Amino acid sequence: MRRARLIGFFIAVLACAVFLYWQRSKPQPEKPENAGGTSEQVVPATPTPRLALAPRGRDAGIVDAGRVVFNEQSLMQQIRAHVKSDPQLAEALAREGRQRFADSPDADERDALLVDALINQQRIGSARSETYYYFDHHPGGRFAEHLFVMTGVHPSPPRPGR
Numbered sequence: 001m002r003r004a005r006l007i008g009f010f011i012a013v014l015a016c017a018v019f020l021y022w023q024r025s026k027p028q029p030e031k032p033e034n035a036g037g038t039s040e041q042v043v044p045a046t047p048t049p050r051l052a053l054a055p056r057g058r059d060a061g062i063v064d065a066g067r068v069v070f071n072e073q074s075l076m077q078q079i080r081a082h083v084k085s086d087p088q089l090a091e092a093l094a095r096e097g098r099q100r101f102a103d104s105p106d107a108d109e110r111d112a113l114l115v116d117a118l119i120n121q122q123r124i125g126s127a128r129s130e131t132y133y134y135f136d137h138h139p140g141g142r143f144a145e146h147l148f149v150m151t152g153v154h155p156s157p158p159r160p161g162r
Helices: 003-023 072-082 088-102 105-120 124-137 144-151
Strands: 062-064 068-070
Touching: 003 062, 062 144, 072 088, 088 105, 105 144, 124 144
Parallel strands: none
Antiparallel strands: 062 068
């Protein structure tokens, strides 16, 4: 008798879980916001992407046709400032910096900050891929140990002839 009750309990729990899963996966009908009977479709507003503010002083960006073009120092400051508070913006700025300033002396820090921004977005797979990129492009980089601790990826041993 006790065994039958236990089996019945587990079947009931399983049935509830299946029902809740089914309810969540069912598409929800959209409710029109205007009750005036018009046939307008309501399109949800998409958030506009936030842009980095231009720093003031000697590291200020250059204004080119109404858009701020950052020099490398101001771009790095923006990445550092947003890596924790707004990691998506930091990622976008780091990728822009990689395109514009590919061979700069700050490239290893920029690529390490890109990994940190991806980790802060909880995109661990992408962070590990960028860590492999870091080790390929910055052998002996300043942030190798930090990236190893954060992602578990370690540099490959040097190949003969390198």
